[in-house]
Amino acid sequence: MTLLLRLCELLSSWKRCFSDHRTFRRAKEHALALLVCLGRRTISRSICVLGRQFRNWTPEYNLFSRCRWKPHSLFDAILERIPELLSPHQPLVVALDDTPCRKTGKHIRAAKMLRDPLSPPYHLNLCYALRFLQAVM
Known part of the structure; x- marks a missing residue:
């Protein structure tokens, strides 16, 4: 097929x-x-x-x-x-991805301050964004 x-x-x-x-x-x-x-x-x-x-x-x-x-x-x-x-003995494997989608408007309800993934590990930067969670099986 x-x-x-x-x-x-x-x-x-x-x-x-x-x-x-x-x-x-x-x-x-x-x-x-x-x-x-x-x-x-x-x-x-x-x-x-x-x-x-x-x-x-x-x-x-x-x-x-x-x-x-x-x-x-x-x-x-x-x-x-x-x-x-899936076979009965095969485990179900799920990969998760958390992706922020940057927004600039303050009237978007679901948008919030999130950790910026582009910030260096030694300094925390925040960005205003929507969070999308994706699961892949």
Whole structure:
């Protein structure tokens, strides 16, 4: 089985997260487009990869801004498939990464003062940032 077929099979489990088949198709297309786009992974770059840069972008942005689906449910569909990939005696290994995303505006609720990862070990520097925690299995 090729990697693309395996990824499409994995993304097909997202179907139950969407009430409309067109929304599911659009989300699946954007997920695949974001994998191959160059530079920053933005919605506009994804639209260009899909070849829709000369069409109306409203439906594409509505997928992300007016969603009637829960983004967290996309991860539930993937997490349910983990037991079939592991043998019963194999441990589950998870790598965690804590990444600060610097912010300058004071009206961002979740932003706070964090330790600057670029500061030298002998001097503590702080930066105003959002904290993103990523887990990889």
